[in-house]
Amino acid sequence: MADTTPKSNGAGEPIITVRNMGKSFDDFVALRDVTLDVNRSEVLCLIGPSGSGKSTLLRCLNFLEAYDAGEVRLDGELIGWQEGVSPRKARSSGTLRKQRQHIGMVFQQFNLWPHMTALENVAEALIQVKGMGKAAACEKAQAALAKVHLSDKAQSYPANLSGGQQQRVAIARAIAMEPRVMLFDEPTSALDPELVGEVLAVMKEMAAEGMTMVVVTHEMGFAAHVADRVAFLDAGRLVTCAPPADIFAREPDDARVRSFLQTYRERNVV
C-alpha cells in the first residue's frame, strides 16, 4: 500500500533522530521516552487519540515546545539546546532561528499573515530572513505558489481565499525557504471536507518529489496510502511505528491501535 514512487538519492538514512525525548507541562506528562527516527525523503504520519501527544511531539521537533528530556537531532545537530551543557541551556536566539529555517511547518489554522497578500506571505521570510532582494524574493515566491497551483491567487489577501487555498499558500510559504524537512500539524482538520483533497494532493506531490515529511493527521486514508511509516501514540508514549500495511492490517498487534482504528473502520475510512 505504500507509495511506490521512486525516491531521490540519499533516501533511507535518518535525518531526524529523537532519543528518549520527554515533555511535561507542569504536572502533566505530555510525552515520555519517545525514540524515533525519520529517514530522508520519508513520509511519517503520526496518529493517535486526541491528547496523545502527537502535536506536542511535532512541536518539539522545531523547538516550538522546549522538550525537557532526551534529544532531538536534525542531521546530527541537537535542536534547541546547547550541545553537552548540563543543566540544559537553550541555544542563542540566532542559532535557533538558523535551525528553524531548515524545518518548515504547516499549521492546522494555516496562520497566514492576514495583512499580506499570498505572494507577500511567501516572500516575507525570503526578504526578512534570507536577505533576498525584493524582485528575486517575489520571483521565488511565485515559483513556490506555482508548485501549490495558486499562481493566479498571488495578489489575493487570505480573507479572500478558501481554507484549502490558504493552506496551500501556507505550504508554499514553508517550501520557499527550502527546508530539509516539513512538519504538518493536522493540515486538513480545519477544512471543509470538499477542500481536503486539494491540500492532500499537494502533499502527495511533495512526497513524490522526495520531501521528508512528518504529518500529524486524522486522515487515515492519507496515512494508509502515502505514508512510508505510521507512528501511533497513546498517552504520551510511542506505541508502535511501522509501515501502514502493518498498522492498518485487519488485526493490529496492539489492542490500543485496534480500538483506535475501530472507529474509523466503522465509518469505512480504511
Next chain:
Amino acid sequence: MELDLFVRYGPALIRGFGVTILCWAAGSLGGLVLGFVIACLYRWSIAPVRWVIYAYVEVIRGTPFMIQLFILYYGGPYVGLVLSPVQAGILSFIVYGSPYFSEIFRSGFNAVPKGQVEAARCVGMAEATILRRIVLPQMLVPITPPLTNFFIILTKETAILSVVTVPELLYETQTMAAETFTYVEPFLVLSLFYWLMVIGTNWLGGRVEARVTRHLKRA
C-alpha cells in the same frame, strides 16, 4: 452678537487655539510613544520592572489630571524641575495619556493570535522583525478605533491646562469673557474650535482605519 469683540479678541483666540493644538499634538503623540514603550516593557521585561509599570499605570489612571498637573508645575521646582506653563502642560499630558495608551497597546498585543507569531518563528524570523512586520500591522486593526477615541477625549482635556496659565483656548476665552462681560458668545466660539478638532481627529482616524483594514475587504 457683538462682532467687533471678535475682531478685537480674534487674534488672541486663534493664538490660544494654536497653543491648544500644540499641547494636544505634542502631549498626545508623546503619550502614544511612551504608552507603546510601557506596553512593550510590560510584555518583555522581568517581574520587578512589571511591578513598577503596574504601579505607575494605576497611580496615573487613579488620579485626576488636574492634580497631576498641579504637582508637576508647582511641585516640580522643589526637585529642581522648573518648567514654563506650556512645557509643564505638554509633559503632564504625556504622563497622563501614557497609561491609557499602554493599555490600548496591551489589548492590541493580546488580540494578535499566537499562531501568527509561531508561523513567523518557524520561518526563522527575529523577534524584532516579528514585532515590526507581523504583530504591529495586525494590532492596528483592533486598536485604531480606541486610539482615535482617546485622541478625541484628549482634545478636550487640554482645557485643564488653563489652570496653570497655559495661554491656550480656554484661557484666552476666559480672559475675553472677563474683560468684556460677554459669556455666551466666547464660549460658543470655544465650542466651535473644539468641535473642529474633534471632527478633524475623527476624520483622520477613519482614514487610518480604512488603510489598516484594507486587507479585510472582500474582493
